[in-house]
Amino acid sequence: MTLTAAQPSPVARLYPAELMPSVGELFERAGVAMTFCADEEIYAQGEATDLVYRVTSGSVRAARLLSDGRRQVAGFYYQGDLFGLETAPIHRACTEALCDTRVFAVRRSALRHYGELGEHLERMLWRATGEELSQVRDHMLLLARKNAVERVAGFLDDIAQRLGGDWVDLPMTRQDIADYLGLTIETVSRMLTQLQVEGVVQFQGCRRFRIRAPARLASLVAA
Amino acid sequence: MTLTAAQPSPVARLYPAELMPSVGELFERAGVAMTFCADEEIYAQGEATDLVYRVTSGSVRAARLLSDGRRQVAGFYYQGDLFGLETAPIHRACTEALCDTRVFAVRRSALRHYGELGEHLERMLWRATGEELSQVRDHMLLLARKNAVERVAGFLDDIAQRLGGDWVDLPMTRQDIADYLGLTIETVSRMLTQLQVEGVVQFQGCRRFRIRAPARLASLVAA
């Protein structure tokens, strides 16, 4: 990991509400830039939760390990996403970069020194926490009540919507997907093959795909 | 549902930090008391998220329905728990009372009229959202990576810890438990029988149990 910016200096000017900077600007102004290469750890399970991050470019995976080695991927974060939001003093999950990734990190405990900017950021963090809660609940529904095809279809739909574009490049391995969906790597592979055979999606190599039958994909995702 | 208190009146006194009232007091002061009988709906899926609730007595189940009838119980709330916390303007889940239940409801949009009390409550809501996020993540891990016995053991451990006491009375049906754990009612029943046969727990009727071998239960719950 490399720091590419100096420690931030307090910024406590008054902003008229309509000129309040975007979340991205807030992080760039109040945070520290960091870069990580593929598979590098951003923070560890058990580390203090003082820093909050925003993905500038690249993508990130949050994971938890059970004592017997089973792994669960709690989520993926892409460009523009905030992560590291936890109320507990210690991280319950670790996060790692999936590919070369740049983030801005803000020290939570320092927010009160940033005046209005800090308050604004705090509100943003709250909102992001709420949004994450609702995402996690959706994922819970998927894990509790959906079969393998539906899970994989849901995943492809999600990521296509999140990353946009005609063709989508998957930044994560099959193992990551499996651990995210509560399946095995073989089952994920089989379902991907099945969806491709059925003409729902089309793959170009194993990391790049495009949706060919959005309606059929949507019917699998249901809700 | 019955209202048993008048609409609250603004309370904007100054509280020294150390005299700040507890969450319970805050809800009683700023909220409206409501009572629900068993299986009565507290709010519906799709309803506005303006109200936030706190359980005074009884217990509550939050559930979501898939279009094909599959149901997922998102969580249970017991005495002292806050629920209804969502950032989205509309509830993604409905909540129902499991038994005769009393709650206090606070109108979120009214908080800014309550001065310091309101700000304090907002902070409480934020913290509660964070705590719920971490609980939901634990549950996600359970759903993604644990087998039937481990799920049921985890559930019993959770509820015993939450409700306390030697003997624990389950306020929910087997169907509720199954929909919460992503299992069928028959599997839940079989696992409960198995745990009882193995001497891990003991049942008195089908709604009242006690933990007989905490260590063995803990080893099943793992983490």
Place this chain on the structure above:
DNA sequence: CGACTGCTTGAGAGTACTCAAGTACTGTGG
């Protein structure tokens, strides 16, 4: 080109599900 890692495919096994029957608990009416 060869080794390595990541992905796919196949065969067989196991866990949880489905369907079906039976038992226990609760409340109602005789």
Place this chain on the structure above:
DNA sequence: CCACAGTACTTGAGTACTCTCAAGCAGTCG
């Protein structure tokens, strides 16, 4: 007080889906 109905729960047998283990294939890097 007991019989009955209704609901909730348990148990059993057979099935299906996903997992495990094993082998083969593809893309990448030195």
